[in-house]
Amino acid sequence: MAEYLNCPLCGFEFEKLDTLCAHGCPLGGSCNFVRCPSCQYEFLEHQRKVSWLHRLFGREEAQKPRLPEGIVPLRDLKRGEQARVICLGGDNGSRHNTLAVFGLVPEAEITLVQQLPACVVQVGETELAVDPAIAREILVERLA
C-alpha cells in the first residue's frame, strides 16, 4: 500500500516511494529524510517531541534505523575508536554549518574521546563537545 506524506512546509501531498534521502549519502533507503518533490524541503518523517522530563529522567529511546553494515550513530562509538563521518543527520542546516566550521563534515576522520556526560570527539586538532542528542543523529563508519 502506498504511503502518503504531507510536506510540513508547502502542504503538498506526495507518495513516500523514492523521496527518501536526497543527500546522495551512502545510506540510501535507510536515511530518515524525506524530500518534498514540490518545494524540495527536506524533513524527518517522524519528528519526535522530547519533554524536559523525558530528557532528564527518560531512558534514551532505542531508535534503530535500518543501517547498513558497519555504519553506526556516533553515540554508539566506544572511547578511543576511530571513525569516518558519513552523514550529519538531522534537518538542521545551521547545525550542519556549525559542525562544518569545526571540521566535522562527511568524510572527516574522527576519534572518540568520551561519550558521557557529553560526547567529545577529536577532529584534526580540535576537540569538540556535542550534546548526546546531536551525537545520536550523526552517522559514522568505524575504521579498523
Added chain:
Amino acid sequence: MNRAQRADDTANPGKVTVLVGNPNVGKSVLFKNLTDRYVTVSNFPGTTVEIVEARASFDGHEVAVIDTPGINDLSQRSDDARVTRELLAKHDDATIIQVADARNLRRALLLTLQLADLKRPTVLVLNMADELEERGGQIDCARLSEILGVPVVMTVAPRNQGTRQLIEALPRAQPPSGSWLAAEPVNEYVGNRARLGQVNDILAETYSMSQPESPSLKVRLGFWAMHPVKGVGFLAVALLAVFWIVGLFGAGTLVDLLETGVFRQQVAPIAIQAVDAVLPFPHTHETESIPLGVSVPLSPVHELGIVTAQREVIVPAYQEPADISLSLRQQVWRFLHDLLVGEFGTITMALSYALAIVLPIVTTFFLVFSILEDSGYFSRMAIMVNRVFRIMGLNGKAVLPMILGLGCDTMATMTTRILETRKERIITTMLLALAIPCSAQLGVLLALMAALSPAGAIFWIGLLVAVIFAVGWLTSRLFPGQTSEFILEVPPMRRPHVKNVVAKTYARLNWYLKEVIPIFVIGTAILFLLERLGFLTVIARVGEPLVTGWLGLPAEITNAFLVGFMRRDFGAVYILDAAIGADPVLSPHQILVAMVTITLFMPCFANFLMIAKEQGVRVAWRMAGFIFPFAFLVGGAVNHLGEWLNT
C-alpha cells in the same frame, strides 16, 4: 597635519589593521604585543566580545590596530561574525592580519578562503608555533605563502616571538591570489564544504602532523577533568580549593588582618584624630580594646595562628558634655565630623567596608578565577554540567557567567553575551540577579553563617540551589524562544602564565573598585542624611508590617533592606551588624530569614543598569518587579515555616 604627510597616510595601506581569526588562537595576546594595550586574555573561546582599538607606531607609521571577537565562519548568517563583518565593511581599506592556531590550520584556512572574497590586503599569522612543534607538526610557510599569495609569519605570542617579523611583513600584505569559490553556493553549509575540499588540497602540500604519542600529563589532566566519574572528583577538588582560598584565606585571614589590624586599629583612630583636629567641637571619643587574631587556615577546622595583638584605640562613638550648647558653627563641624568618621561615616564605614572587607575577598576570588580560566578548565566544567543546566533551559556554556557571578554579578551580566540565544541570556541574567551571591556579599554571608548552625547554612545553600533551578525552569517555560544546541570547542589545558593572571586580576579589580567605592560612599552619605533627618524611623514604620509582620524581624532591619536596594551586600553588612555586632538583636532563626531575603535581592544598582544596557530597560524593570517581591515572599515563607516547625 601638512599635505605631504596626509598623502603619505593615504598611500600607506596599513592605516587600519584588523586582527581576525578563530576563537582562542591568541589574537588578544598579539594585540598586546603590537599596541601595548592589555585586553583580557584567557584560555576560553569567546573571551573578547567587543571590538577594541588602539594606536601603534610601526616603523614610524601611525596605525590603528583593532582586536575582534573570534569567529569560525564569516558567512552572512552567523551571528557571532556580525560584529567583525560590520567592522570590515566600515573600514574598506583595512589590512587584515588573520591569526591562526598553527596546529589547527584546517579551520584557519577555511576562514582564509572566506576572507579572500573580500579582496583585502592580508597577512597570515601562524601563532602557537610552540604547540605545533610540541605536537610534532610541520608547516611549509614558503609554499603556503606561494599558494595563498599572502605573507605568512610564524609567532609565539606570549613570548613575543615573531612580532618583529609580523610588523615587517605588513607592508607586503596583499589580497589573496586567485578566486577560490567560483559559483555562488546554495547555502553556507554547501559553500563551506566546498571550501574545506580546497583547504584539504592546500594542507596536503603544506602541512604534516605526526601520529600522537602517549598523551602528556597536561592532556591527561584535560581528559580527567571531563570524565564522567573522575570529572566529578575534579569538580569537587576545584570547588574545595576555591572555598579554601576565597572563603577561608580571603574572607578569613586577609579580612581579619585588614579590617581589624589595619582599619580599626590604625586607620580609623588616625582619621578620627585628624578630623577632630580640623573640625573641633567639644566631645570625647570612647576607647575600646580591640583584639586581633590572624591565622592561616590549614583545614576547615585547624588554623595556624600567626599574629595576635590587642590594642587600645579610640572608636567612632563619643560622649558630649551635657552642659554646653554648641554654636551654629560647632554644629556644622559636628555634622561634617559625623559624616566622615561617625558610625555611618564615609571613612569609618564606607571605605573600611569597601577596602578592608570587599577588596581582599574579591581579589582572592578573581585570582583563583583567572587561574582556572587560563588553565582551560571552564570548558570542561561546561561539559560536566550541561545535563543539569538543561533543566533551566540553558546549556553547559552558561556555567562561565554563573561562576563569574560569584565574583561580580554585574560583570557576569555582560559576559552572558557568549550565550547564543536571547532566551539563554535572559535566563542567565535573571538567575545572576536573583540568586548568585557575588563575592562581596559572599564574604559577609560567610561571616553570618558562623552565627548560624551548620544545618542553617546547609539549608540556606540548598534553598538557593532550589530557587535557581525552580526560577530557571519557570523562566525557560514562560520565555519564548530556543535553547541553542550544545556544541563547544574544548581548548587544550595550558599552564596559566603568572603575568597574565596578575594583569587580568588587576584589570578586573580596577573595574570593580571603580564601580563599588563611589556607590558605597554615596550610599553611606544618603543613609547618614536619612538618619539625621529622621527619615529612617519613618521608613522603618512604613516597612513595619512587611518586616516585623511578614518576616518576623525587628523594625531596625528595615534599614538593611533599604540599603539593600542599593547594594544587597551592603544590606547584608547591616544584618551582620545586627546579628553579631555590639548588641545583637537577631535570633538564629531571624538571621536565617534576613539572610535568605537579602540574598535574593537584586545585587546592586549597577547591576540593574547593566541589565538595562544589555537587555533593555523593559526587561530590567520586569526583573526588578519580580525579584524584590519574590525575595520577601521566600523570606516570609522561611519565617513561617520555621515558626511552624518550632511549635
